[in-house]
Amino acid sequence: MAGGLRDQRRGRLIIVALGPMAGVVAGGLTNLLTMTWNWWLFGGLVLMTSMVSAGTLIALPNGDPGYPAALGTEDPQATSALQVPSGTRVFVGRSKELRRLTSPAPGPLVMIITGMPGTGKTELAIRAARALTARYPDGVVWLGLRTYAATESRVTTASALRTLLNALNVPPDPHTTSVTALSRTWRAATAGRKMLIVLDDADTAEQIRPLLPAAEESAILITTRHVLIGLDPDRGVTLQPFTRSQAAQLAGAVLRRAGLHDPEAVAAIAATFRLPLAIRQMSDLKAANPALSIPAAPGETISDETAAAFARSFAALAKPARLVLRRVARYPGSLISSPIAAVLADQPLDQATEQLATLYQRGLLIADNRSGVGYRMHDAVRAAALIESGKHDSTRQLAGAFQRLFRYVNGIVDGSVLLLDSSETVTYLDSDKEDPHLPLPRHESDVAVLRWLDQQHADLLAVARHSLSERSPYAWRLAYNLESYQRMRGFYSEIVELNGEALKLAEQTDDALGQAAMHQGLGLVDMRTGRYLTALMHFQTSLKLYAQLGNRVGQVIIRHELCNVHKWLGNLAEARVHATFCLTLALSGDNLVEQAFAFSNLGILDRLEGNFTTAREHLSRSKSLFEQVGQRRGIGICHRQLGMLDEHLGHHHDAQAHLDQALALFEDLGDLMNRADTHHNLAVAHRGLGNMAAAIHHATAALFLAGQISHVQGQADAHSELARLARIAGDHTTARAHLRHAHDLHQRLRLAHATEQPDSPPPA
Known part of the structure; x- marks a missing residue:
């Protein structure tokens, strides 16, 4: 992978270098042919070709130009998952509401967009946020609350606050985990800032109040399906279904963009459908199937429109695409990638990529531009696809799909967290040897890994929660692998939640290794939050289980942590017993990191006990080993x-x-x-x-x-x-x-x- 990156950089540098050279040649030939030397013409050609080469450099794709990048592919231009997502290409019928939201206003501002599903609340919020960006120089933050997603996928208020604080680089406080304390920290962090916070898919005022920024110059924009009782907005917009004229505008714009001029189809769609989501569905379907006839009125209520539109869209799909749609609707996260689709549908990666592109072209998926990972799905599309999945996917098939998903996600998390302390450019090896067609993500540095985990954490957490609800043997493994990142970023409540539930499951299934790992994770949280005696009990239980299993690596890890706990408690003699054990085991193997930590622990204890010569020898040896492994x-x-x-x-x-x-x-x-x-x-x-x-x-x-x-x-x-x-x-x-x-x-x-x-x- 490193060689590939070097080759790519070398190729781009050649393009940039050739631009001015080509300009010099072109300028010289032009002046020679015209028999007149013109410095303005010569300089202009050099400048133009240089700009063209630079433009080519910018335009060069980082992957397949036809689709968003695959999950985990490192893209230096990848943006934060908290940035405003990309909207649809066609936006009509809501200009009045957009002007109301974006007109100048003094002081703090609370704006709410209300409307039934399918009326275009999120799309209007995207347009408003982009139009308001210049007014809020300290940042525009977009956070999806996933209120109507599955339970394990919903974003808790505490998790939302910690995510927002991480976006502002506010360090985690292990003693600040309650919503009240986190909200107080959030308000302090936003004081004096001019920011726009967009909260998509809210449910209650209680959910919103802790997320309000403190600064009087800031604004908050909320989308919701119903009135938020107790929250008094400065500006409220209620979206109604389109009029017939607006429906015709939207249908005509979508069809024209697809190169189809069909006034009769536009009239038929406008006569039958009023919800923007349903209008887009039928227009995309017509664009893909020009001979399609538009159905009559779908039902007695306007909510029947989307069901009718989706039914027609699903029926027009080929079987592989329908399978992918049903399975990705089951994905607990929100960002859908080609590898995720491949493992859920049990398809080759290239085929899954092609099916996702088809679903995107049919308007059933929305491209996501924030982290280069693929697509997202409207809640209404997901609900309709889940109904289809219930009809066609057996319990056994879904169980197999979830186990493939848990195994794959566990592999990518496991590989990612191992790199957080690495300074070297590395290549991920496939952790799942049974399926070499699904490569693990590739990152160039520990900074890139951390950024990727920040972007993916909400989805990874949702998958881990789902693995617990499915009682998967991968549940404790996911919790174990996520723990170090979550501890680093301050998601302490999530660590306790996952590790605690996974420990119960491991005890019920007599999984001693899972129990040992979960006691280890809970002990690390207790030690970080200053509960040293409780941490000591967790570590002692974990060590006993690892010893019963003969698990050498686990014993070394726990002995290292026990050494740390006893140092904090002042029990240096106990700490030395554990440090010596770690060194003995480490020297019997070839793991340089284990050896480095063992020498480091002994060196610290030597210094604390006054053995300065030995301390220097141990610490110097440790530093040398750490330098070898980066x-x-x-x-x-x-x-x-x-x-x-x-x-x-x-x-x-x-x-x-x-x-x-x-x-x-x-x-x-x-x-x-x-x-x-x-x-x-x-x-x-x-x-x-x-x-x-x-x-x-x-x-x-x-x-x-x-x-x-x-x-x-x-x-x-x-x-x-x-x-x-x-x-x-x-x-x-x-x-x-x-x-x-x-x-x-x-x-x-x-x-x-x-x-x-x-x-x-x-x-x-």
């Missing part, structure tokens, strides 16, 4: 520990050099906790060098970052260091204030540990 977080940890060691020995310049390298790595990785701790270490180093201004700068940065993520120990350390610096400067009043803060924070830590119940069973 594990940047591990390299940063080793630099920080070596810096702390040099500082303790009075080697202030060496300490600063190590700590500067560690800080640069943690900043690049977005690791806020390690950044906060490293700033504190740098403050100590600069104090030792006599650089008081730099020391104050780093201690203040440490306090700020630790406060952002509720890193209580980090805040206490920063206050203690600022107290020392103030005392050196003779400012005893400030020093006493910082010492009081440090004392209060240490007391808070002691109380937190005291309130844990060590005799209670680990909570699920």
Whole structure:
């Protein structure tokens, strides 16, 4: 894959280089043939050909130009899934409503679009959001709430808030997981910003209120099927079915775009259909089948229109396309890709890609431009397709489709999270050896992986929830693989939800490996949120299960975490037992990452116990191994520990050099906790060098970052260091204030540990 990317870049560079060269040749020949030298003509030709070559570079496709990119294919131009989606190519009949939504207005603005399914609420919201973009320079954010999707696919208010905060790069706080606390953080983050927030498919005012931005210059645009009682909008638009004239406008525009001029068909569609969704369906169907006759009035109520239109559309599809439509309607997520369609319909990838393109051309799917992953489906289309699926897909067939889906999604998540700490360009190998036609996603860097996971998280979470409802053996595996990303991004409630439910399922099915993995995940959340005794119980249970199974890798992972827990609790002797066990197992294998972590743990313990020579040997060995495998977080940890060691020995310049390298790595990785701790270490180093201004700068940065993520120990350390610096400067009043803060924070830590119940069973 790396070679392919290099070849692609090389080819594009050649195109750019050839442009000016071609211009020089063309300019010279033109002036030679005209027997007159004209510098303006010569320069113009050079400029024109250069622009053409640059345009060719931009226009070069990243994949098959006929379809959206496949799931997981890395596209440098891929945009956030929170950006405004692409709309339909034809927009008529709603200009009055669009003007009302986009006319200038002062102050905060709440706008609501109401209407029955199929009236074009989302399309109007897309047009309004694009028209308003220039007025909101701090961003336009689009969030689909999936109110009428399956239960596992719906976006909870807490998850929506965490997603919005991640979009603003607000770091997760493990102690801020409730809707009230997250909403308070969201309002603080949006204060002073001029943003437009679009919430598509809302259901209640209670669902909306926590998502309201704080800034008076911001606006929120909501689509809903009914009146939101208790929410008083500044502007409300209620969409009615089209008039006959509007229906004719829309049908005529769709047919003309397809190259079909058929006034009789336009009149027939306008006479029969009034809902924009049904009109588009019949127009697309007519465009694909010019000989088709338009049916008479479909039923007594206007809601029957979509059912009649879909029935005609489905009947006109070939069997493979109908199968794909039925199966992708079962997909718990919202973004439908070729691999997803292939695994659900059990078709080759190229055939599934072709069927998706057919469904798109028939108006049954909508192209999605936000993350380059394919298509989305209107709720009404999904509902009609699910009815068809109920008629034609057996329980056994659907069970097989879901197991293929869970296996594939587990493979892509497993491969993705392994790269979060890698700095190398890598190629994914097929994890599913039984089906080499479904390649795993390819990413160029850890940053690209993180961006992809941000885009896909809502769908991956929906698939994981569905795997639990289906009692799949892949359920705990999906939960296990998602955990590290979710912990990084602050989805703590989702971790507890998935791991807790998967643990119950693993216990019911006597799956010891699943139980061990889920106890591990719950222990990691408890450790991150400062519940060390509860984390200790989860890890001990997990270790016992891994040992019973003879699972070497699991034992090493848990021993590593037990070492960390005991370090936090001050039990250094216990921590060393686990660290030594990890090193013994690691040296018996060839996994360099395991060896690196084992040496790192021993080095940290050596430093804490005062064995400085051994500490340097272990940490240097660990750093060398991390450098061999390109594990940047591990390299940063080793630099920080070596810096702390040099500082303790009075080697202030060496300490600063190590700590500067560690800080640069943690900043690049977005690791806020390690950044906060490293700033504190740098403050100590600069104090030792006599650089008081730099020391104050780093201690203040440490306090700020630790406060952002509720890193209580980090805040206490920063206050203690600022107290020392103030005392050196003779400012005893400030020093006493910082010492009081440090004392209060240490007391808070002691109380937190005291309130844990060590005799209670680990909570699920």
